Every structure is written in structure tokens, then in C-alpha cells.
Amino acid sequence: MLQIDLWKRVTIWLVCVIGLMLALPNAFYTRVEQANDAVAELVTKGETQERLEIAGQWPGFLPSGLVNLGLDLRGGAHLLAEVEVEDVYAARMTALWPEVRNVLRAERATVGTFRRQQGPDSELRVRLSNPDGMSRALQVVRELATPVVTLTGAGANDIEVSASGDVITIQLSDAEKLASDDRTVRQALEIVRRRIDEVGTREPTIQRQGADRILIQVPGIGSASELKAIIGTTAQLTFNPVVGRGSDENAVPGVGNKVIPSLDEEGVYYTVESAPVVTGEELVDAQPAFDQNGRPAVNFRFNPAGARKFGDYTAENIGSPFAIVLDDEVVSAPTIQSHIPGGSGIITGNFTIEESTNLAVLLRAGALPAELTFLEERTIGPELGQDSIDAGKVATIIAFAGVLVFMALSYGLFGLFANVALIINIGLIFGALSLIGGTLTLPGIAGIVLTVGMAVDANVLIFERIREEIKAGRGPAKAIDEGYSKALSAILDANVTTFITAVILFVMGSGPVRGFAITLGLGILTSVFTAIFVTRLLVVMWFERRRPKEIEV
Structure with a gap:
């Protein structure tokens, strides 16, 4: 019958309280954000009275994690960069020349004198004064080759050495070029990430697109030119x-x-x-x-x-x-x-203190392995971001209010219980986003609005089932118990399939699609929790106190 063990009741309310506490800082977003920045500066730059005062704006015993706002909400800069992977070929040939010079110098008695010749940047050409020693020269230069360390290039060497008359030509093999391109883009991606992290921006999106492109989105930065100055400096x-x-x-x-x-x-x-x-x-x-x-x-x-x-x-x-x-x-x-x-x-x-500090940052982050060509750049102003936030708030409030009114009118007191659970549900979503450091985007707000509508689906199934049990002549306690137990399979089936869709969207998608998938997935989990556990606990507590002879749903 209607019985919930004490430890289950404590666990349910504990989860709700923890979730709402984690969500609390988002209600004071600006104050908490300033306090977090001041705390970080206290660690890196030392104590000042101003920093201590700003850090004290938010009590230290309360959670301080915030939901990060995405580029479309906070404003910021968007860049799409192409890595000029061919630059690395020339650098490899330049770095190889001292090694080639040393091995040929040791064979000077056989190959005679030698001199580097002009040629394409991606090739190293060396002219020998004694062509009779060409076979020996090719042998010692080829010994400088190393195996290509990739699955696709297994069995191949990194350089190809050929001769034409008295000139040796050295260039990267096709397998090594493919491997080098991949390494170059990966290295550029990591260095761009390190440089942006050094500046202290929040939740940048830095990801590879295609074979040789990098997508960079940094919320909260002033302009695309400012972002280019940070990552474009070699x-x-x-x-x-x-x-x-x-x-x-x-x-x-x-x-x-x-x-x-x-x-x-x-x-x-x-x-x-x-x-x-x-x-x-x-x-x-x-x-x-x-x-x-x-x-x-x-x-x-x-x-x-x-x-x-x-x-x-x-x-x-x-x-x-x-x-x-x-x-x-x-x-x-x-x-x-x-x-x-x-x-x-x-x-x-002749450095200033700021120049020496910036130079140290750039040197620690490392040099970009190749030049970046910026194919696309956009600056999203904070005004546009604020418009998105305001539009999202209005949409969420309208959807929220509409669902609350519908549930109250349709199911009376039980609808009010569902409304309380719905409010807790929204708090749990924001608490979960704050806990995992998730980023809220405009599609993410759409996911929350969708969750508001979906969150009451489980309660509708339960309440309709309770109505059917009452019509069949069941008593109040039996009707409530049967309503929850018999509606459970339908609730799980519906939400599991939607959750699988959210997971696929997250795995296969990127950017805005992922933002939608995160809020949708978290919303499904919190909705099932509040419908199956929170609403039932509220109904049981009410029933234990009132012991009604009959109920209306």
C-alpha cells in the first residue's frame, strides 16, 4: 500500500535540497561570477582590499558553481581557422639539413664536397662534387629515415631520397605528410586551447573541423580581432x-x-x-x-x-x-x-612589464606549428546575447505558467503537487548543469522549455491511471498505489527512448546541437525522478495526514 520507508524519504528530500542549493548561485549570477573571479585573482595575483571585498560578496560556505553561458547568450567571438599544414614540410627540411650535412661530411672522402641547392621549400637538394660517390651518399642519407608512426603509414619511412645526376633530393613521404598534417592540426588545436586558457576565458569551444580546420568560440571576449591577437601571435x-x-x-x-x-x-x-x-x-x-x-x-x-x-x-x-x-x-x-x-x-x-608578461605566456603556451588562416570571423555583441536571454526567459516563463495553470485546472490538488515537483525539477536541471560545469546555449534553453512540457507527461499518465482506478471502484489508497505502479512501465518506456535520442544527439552532434542534447537529457532524468519519487512522496504525506474517504483527481 502507500508506504515509503524513512530512509527513502530522507534520500529524496536530500537530493532535492542539494540540487536546489547547487542551483542557488544562478539566481545571483553577476554577484557570484564577480566573487569567483576575485577568488581566482587572490590565488594568482595576491591579496588586495578590493579583491577581498568582492570575494566576500558571496558566502564561502555556499556552492559557487555557475551554469556557463554560451556564445549566443553571453556574446563573444567566433573564428574558423585553417592550419597551413604545408608550412611544416619546409620546417622539417630546414631542420634536417644539419643532419644531412653531418653524415655527408663524414663521407667526404667518397662523396667529395657538397653544397645545398635552391629548390622548393618542401624539398632539400644537395649537389655533390663527386657523382661517383652518389650510391654511398644515398645510403648514408637514407639511414636518417625513421618509420612513420601511424596505422595507415605502417611500413613506410618518413623521408624519400632520390638522385638526379649529381643532385640528391630529399622530401617527406606521402605517409609522413598525412601523419604530419594530423599532428600539426592536433598540436595547433592544443596550443590554441592553452593560449586561450592562459587568458582565463570561460568555457571556450575549441574543436577540430574536417582535416585541417579549427573552430574557436570564446564567450565574453570583446571582439574577434582581440581573439585573433591572442591566438594568432606565433x-x-x-x-x-x-x-x-x-x-x-x-x-x-x-x-x-x-x-x-x-x-x-x-x-x-x-x-x-x-x-x-x-x-x-x-x-x-x-x-x-x-x-x-x-x-x-x-x-x-x-x-x-x-x-x-x-x-x-x-x-x-x-x-x-x-x-x-x-x-x-x-x-x-x-x-x-x-x-x-x-x-x-x-x-x-625594451619590454614593458605587460609585454614581458604576455611574452612569457606565449612562450609557455608554445609556438604554433604552422600559420593559421582565418576563414570566418564573427563578433557577437552582449546586446544580442542579452536579447537571447530575455527571449528565452519569456518563452520559459510562458511555457511554465501555462503548464502550471493547466495542471491545477485539470487535476486540482494533485495538479498542485505536480506543479511543486515541476518547480523542483527546473531547479534540479540548473543544479546539475552547475555541478558538471555545463554550458547553457539558446538551443539549451529550448531544451529546458521542451522539458517543462514533457515533465508533466509522467504525472498525467499517473493521474489518469488513478482516475481509472477510482472509476473501477478502488478505494483512495488502492487507487493511488495502483496508479503509480501500473503507469511506471509506460513512463520508463517513453523517457528511455527520448533519453537515447538525447545521447545520440550529444555524441553525433556539435555546438548548439550538443547544448540542446545536454539540457534535454538532464531534463528527462530530473523529470522521471520528480514524477516517480517527489510527487508520490507529496501525495503520500498528504494522504497520511488527511486520510480522505474519497479523492478527486
Whole structure:
């Protein structure tokens, strides 16, 4: 009959209270958001009176998780970028040249002298003075090849080496190009994510689209140009041997060299070797600091491999200059005074404190492996976002009020019980979104509005079943018990199929579709819980107190 164990009653009310407590911060969204930001700044930037006051706007003993607002609600920037994967081919050939030079130098007695030749960026061409040694040259160069580490490229090598007359041509194999393209896009995706995370934006959407494109959506940022400035800065740091210094921008650098300007000295140009000694990819840390003269600078530290290469180079080239190159500009070109074994150093220049801090952030995030071409950019203003929020609120309130009135008129007191459960249901949805850190989008609001309508379906099935039992002559207690037990299978069937649809939408969809699927799926779970457990508990508590001889539904 109508009996619910005490532990079940406590569990039901505990779930409701916890869910509503988790949803509570969303009723004070701006205040809680400001308090959360202040708490984060207290950790990263230290205590100030202003930060302490803002952090105190929301009690620390209450939950502070918020439902993140999506791009269409908060406003922000949308970018679609294409990764220029071909750039990596040229970089690979440039990095391979020192290795090819070393192995050929060891075979100079057989191959004679050799010189790098001009050619496409994706190829490395070397001319031998002694064509009779070509077979040996091909053999030692091919030994530099390594297997392609992918399932599709199994059994293939990363480079292809061929000869034409006295010229060796080296290029990436087709299997390696495919693998390289995939790695490049993945690396670019991760670096873009790290750079945006460093700035502290909320819930950005950064995902791969197709073979070589990246979708970037960041709520709350001022404009698309601001977002491009964050992710489009290359911040590529290299340490290159210096060949010469002069004032002629158009000087012929020679094969394997390049001419780049000085960052601080106007009209000064350095000729450096294209192949760097160490790159920013081998950095493990970069922090803003001050040099011995109290000027802003950046301290850096290499990983063990980079530290070893840096230490070997400085040990072998004491008295020679080397260039610290940032984005194809020479930041400084000091002379190596002694062996630097620790793998750490400092970048000095005419930086402001803000510039040194930003440079450290970009260096920690790493260099983009290839250039990004922005195919699409949109700035969604906060006014448009506020319009979406207001429209969503109106739609939700109208739907909510309409359902409440219908249930009260159709089922009387039992309809009021269903309405209480419906209010709890909405609170549980927002509590669950806050708990999992979900993002609410405009389609997500549509999912909530749909849930409001669907949430009473289970109660309608139960109440109609109770009506039928009363018409069949059952007593009040028996009618209520039979109504809940016999309607349960229909409720579960209907909601399980809808939940499966929501899961498929989430797995197969992206962006707005996922936002709709999340709120729909959570709404189904909370609706079933409130209909089967909360409404029944309210009815049982009322029945135990009143003990009516007959009931009207």
C-alpha cells in the first residue's frame, strides 16, 4: 500500500535540497561570477582590499558553481581557422639539413664536397662534387629515415631520397605528410586551447573541423580581432648562429641562411643560419622577470634535450655571437662568454612589464606549428546575447505558467503537487548543469522549455491511471498505489527512448546541437525522478495526514 520507508524519504528530500542549493548561485549570477573571479585573482595575483571585498560578496560556505553561458547568450567571438599544414614540410627540411650535412661530411672522402641547392621549400637538394660517390651518399642519407608512426603509414619511412645526376633530393613521404598534417592540426588545436586558457576565458569551444580546420568560440571576449591577437601571435623563439651583421636589408644571405631585422636596433640586420640550435618547442618554462639593470625581461628554461644542445653549442662556440630570434626578429645577439650548462637564460629587450608578461605566456603556451588562416570571423555583441536571454526567459516563463495553470485546472490538488515537483525539477536541471560545469546555449534553453512540457507527461499518465482506478471502484489508497505502479512501465518506456535520442544527439552532434542534447537529457532524468519519487512522496504525506474517504483527481 502507500508506504515509503524513512530512509527513502530522507534520500529524496536530500537530493532535492542539494540540487536546489547547487542551483542557488544562478539566481545571483553577476554577484557570484564577480566573487569567483576575485577568488581566482587572490590565488594568482595576491591579496588586495578590493579583491577581498568582492570575494566576500558571496558566502564561502555556499556552492559557487555557475551554469556557463554560451556564445549566443553571453556574446563573444567566433573564428574558423585553417592550419597551413604545408608550412611544416619546409620546417622539417630546414631542420634536417644539419643532419644531412653531418653524415655527408663524414663521407667526404667518397662523396667529395657538397653544397645545398635552391629548390622548393618542401624539398632539400644537395649537389655533390663527386657523382661517383652518389650510391654511398644515398645510403648514408637514407639511414636518417625513421618509420612513420601511424596505422595507415605502417611500413613506410618518413623521408624519400632520390638522385638526379649529381643532385640528391630529399622530401617527406606521402605517409609522413598525412601523419604530419594530423599532428600539426592536433598540436595547433592544443596550443590554441592553452593560449586561450592562459587568458582565463570561460568555457571556450575549441574543436577540430574536417582535416585541417579549427573552430574557436570564446564567450565574453570583446571582439574577434582581440581573439585573433591572442591566438594568432606565433611567439616562436629560436637560437640561431650568427653569420654576419650589417645595415643592408637586401643582402644576399647565401643558401641555408636568412637576413632578419633587429628588434631594438633600427636599420640593423643580422644574417643567421636558418637551422636553429634550439627552438622554443624545447622550452619547459618562461616567466616574467627583471634583468640586472631592473628592466623587464623573461627568464626561460629548456628541457634536458634542449639544455644539452644549448650547452654543447655554447661550449664549442665561446667568443662567437648567437642570436635570440623571436618571430623572425633578433631580440638580442650576445657573444658567448662561457659554457652555459644549465639550460636556462634570460631574454632582455625594451619590454614593458605587460609585454614581458604576455611574452612569457606565449612562450609557455608554445609556438604554433604552422600559420593559421582565418576563414570566418564573427563578433557577437552582449546586446544580442542579452536579447537571447530575455527571449528565452519569456518563452520559459510562458511555457511554465501555462503548464502550471493547466495542471491545477485539470487535476486540482494533485495538479498542485505536480506543479511543486515541476518547480523542483527546473531547479534540479540548473543544479546539475552547475555541478558538471555545463554550458547553457539558446538551443539549451529550448531544451529546458521542451522539458517543462514533457515533465508533466509522467504525472498525467499517473493521474489518469488513478482516475481509472477510482472509476473501477478502488478505494483512495488502492487507487493511488495502483496508479503509480501500473503507469511506471509506460513512463520508463517513453523517457528511455527520448533519453537515447538525447545521447545520440550529444555524441553525433556539435555546438548548439550538443547544448540542446545536454539540457534535454538532464531534463528527462530530473523529470522521471520528480514524477516517480517527489510527487508520490507529496501525495503520500498528504494522504497520511488527511486520510480522505474519497479523492478527486
